[in-house]
Amino acid sequence: MSEEQNMAKMRAALVEQVRPPRPNGIATSLTFAWRALLKIKYVPEQLLDVTFFPVMFTLMFTYLFGGALAGSTSEYLQFLIPGILVQTVIFTTVYTGVSLNDDVSKGTFDRFRSLPIWSPSPLVGALIADAVRYTIASIIVIVLGLILGFRPTGSILEIVASIVLVLIFAFSLSWIFTVIGLILQTSKAVMGISMTFLFPVTFASNIFVDPATMPGWLRAAVNANPVSMLTTAIRGLMGGRAAVAEIIWVLIASAVLILIFSPATMYLYRNKR
Amino acid sequence: MNNDLDAHNQPLAIKATGLVKRFGKHRAVDGIDLAIPQGTVYGFLGPNGAGKTTTMKMLATLLKPDEGSAQIMGHDLLKEPDAVRTCVSLTGQFASVDEDLNGIENLILIARLMGYPSRSAKKRAAELLDAFGLQDAAKRQVKKYSGGMRRRLDIAASMIVRPDLLFLDEPTTGLDPRSRNQIWDIVRALVTTGTTVLLTTQYLDEADQLADRIAVIDHGKIIAEGTSGELKASVGSGVLHVRLLDPSTRAQAQQLLSDALKTKVRLSSDSATLSAQLTGTKAASKALAALDANQIDVSEFSLGQPSLDEVFLTLTGKPAENETQKEGAKS
Ligand SMILES: Nc1ncnc2c1ncn2[C@@H]1O[C@H](COP(=O)(O)OP(=O)(O)O)[C@@H](O)[C@H]1O
Ligand SMILES: [Mg+2]
Numbered sequence: 001m002s003e004e005q006n007m008a009k010m011r012a013a014l015v016e017q018v019r020p021p022r023p024n025g026i027a028t029s030l031t032f033a034w035r036a037l038l039k040i041k042y043v044p045e046q047l048l049d050v051t052f053f054p055v056m057f058t059l060m061f062t063y064l065f066g067g068a069l070a071g072s073t074s075e076y077l078q079f080l081i082p083g084i085l086v087q088t089v090i091f092t093t094v095y096t097g098v099s100l101n102d103d104v105s106k107g108t109f110d111r112f113r114s115l116p117i118w119s120p121s122p123l124v125g126a127l128i129a130d131a132v133r134y135t136i137a138s139i140i141v142i143v144l145g146l147i148l149g150f151r152p153t154g155s156i157l158e159i160v161a162s163i164v165l166v167l168i169f170a171f172s173l174s175w176i177f178t179v180i181g182l183i184l185q186t187s188k189a190v191m192g193i194s195m196t197f198l199f200p201v202t203f204a205s206n207i208f209v210d211p212a213t214m215p216g217w218l219r220a221a222v223n224a225n226p227v228s229m230l231t232t233a234i235r236g237l238m239g240g241r242a243a244v245a246e247i248i249w250v251l252i253a254s255a256v257l258i259l260i261f262s263p264a265t266m267y268l269y270r271n272k273r
Numbered sequence: 274m275n276n277d278l279d280a281h282n283q284p285l286a287i288k289a290t291g292l293v294k295r296f297g298k299h300r301a302v303d304g305i306d307l308a309i310p311q312g313t314v315y316g317f318l319g320p321n322g323a324g325k326t327t328t329m330k331m332l333a334t335l336l337k338p339d340e341g342s343a344q345i346m347g348h349d350l351l352k353e354p355d356a357v358r359t360c361v362s363l364t365g366q367f368a369s370v371d372e373d374l375n376g377i378e379n380l381i382l383i384a385r386l387m388g389y390p391s392r393s394a395k396k397r398a399a400e401l402l403d404a405f406g407l408q409d410a411a412k413r414q415v416k417k418y419s420g421g422m423r424r425r426l427d428i429a430a431s432m433i434v435r436p437d438l439l440f441l442d443e444p445t446t447g448l449d450p451r452s453r454n455q456i457w458d459i460v461r462a463l464v465t466t467g468t469t470v471l472l473t474t475q476y477l478d479e480a481d482q483l484a485d486r487i488a489v490i491d492h493g494k495i496i497a498e499g500t501s502g503e504l505k506a507s508v509g510s511g512v513l514h515v516r517l518l519d520p521s522t523r524a525q526a527q528q529l530l531s532d533a534l535k536t537k538v539r540l541s542s543d544s545a546t547l548s549a550q551l552t553g554t555k556a557a558s559k560a561l562a563a564l565d566a567n568q569i570d571v572s573e574f575s576l577g578q579p580s581l582d583e584v585f586l587t588l589t590g591k592p593a594e595n596e597t598q599k600e601g602a603k604s
Binding site for chain 2: 003006007009010011012013017019020021022023027028031035038039042106110111112113114115116117271
């Protein structure tokens, strides 16, 4: 093709377009969610992490310690699976910060921020896609549990409600990681710091053991840990006897997290250099 | 939108006054004024660390200026950032496309964000890929693109809805000459459609090829402004490089050349070459004749455009220092 033809083609593609009407915030957020989900197709490792850890933890704790901790492995499974559900989804939230940091450091977000769109939509879209990942993770944990012998006594509705509660908490928690993702320089650092924070928070909880045997001061700390409250709430729902007080506390903790960390995220996001 | 502004008799794409951006104590942008007419290509020329990207980010609403104000296509940068975003596009210094996705997905993403319904987004994406010579790579992950392809895709993403004003930050840095020419063609095609382009570059040659007017930026300030002709005139019309057959004749050659050209003749690190700034090309033949008359044999000579280094040397009296070199020297 000749130079002139090329030039003419280029010009034709550039001139005379009807500008489409500006999309609303929901539409642009969903578009960003579509992008994040597309990435699962190209980077399936994202899902591998989500599946690998719960499987490993469940097997390890059930068969290594289950007998000692709860008398029998099958009894321990009833106790552990709701906790593993909580832990898995909480660990999955770290990727929210990691992928945000990647986008920022690669300049992708500079383009997004220069577009005439509702400015939180890249973040909201990423969080919507995360909700999909959390749901996948939840389903994997529950199916794995069922295979190994987990038998929830709660109704389907209560089990769905427990997943929803985990998702609400995870969504609220992920705002902490968006803040970390926007402050730190590299995604490695984001991963490191986030894990350093999450390991004590999830292990100093009632996910793996009943805190009844812990020394008094530790028991008080463990019981006050929102992760413990969430785990108790989930155990209650899955066991068919909803722990209303814990559910309320989890919702309050979620609201507090959102109130503090989502404005902080938006501030950092708007003022990122 | 352009027409609106013309009606107001204000055909400027960018009008900026006293823009300042500080990072800590460091004034990355230190009082920049701009008046860029619509429909033109304007070049920011300067070394690494001069403040080009920072200025551009402020004008594209990505960074808040610490001082100063600007009107972009008639909209106030600080008071109507959203209106500004509606008429500008930014192609950043570091490719802002998503490496994990393929070419067409990247363009569909932006088209959807601009409000195209699903089907027309696909159509528009395909049309632009075709126009930018990327149709064969539509389904290839951007990770596997060459630098030039990535750049073209990045620019295509900025053209989904043709902006009134396009910011192009170092569009050809690191590209091979062929890719560079392709980008230049895109910019030229773009200008014929009425878009104003603000581009940054470290190469005088590029600014010369593309820009109607150039601002030379150093340490956050505009140190010279004008057409490329005006800038070149201010540093002389070019540079004469001479390579001698016999290095021992260099001292004599330096004397002869400086007499003939009436300027300072610099010795290069290579022991057989010298260079001098010219005020006109006629002087060059006179100078070479003087060498010949004194039996000094020249193995090679060339007349070059002044390089960015020479522009700097003339404008500031010191060589252009590179941020990274400076930092390297400190540590
Ligand atoms: N986010 C930032 N934080 C601190 N300093 C910065 C930041 N961005 C740029 N700078 C500094 O500001 C100066 C100008 O940078 P920049 O605008 O990127 O220059 P150019 O684009 O001309 O190479 C440099 O000294 C650079 O180190
Ligand atoms: Mg730059």
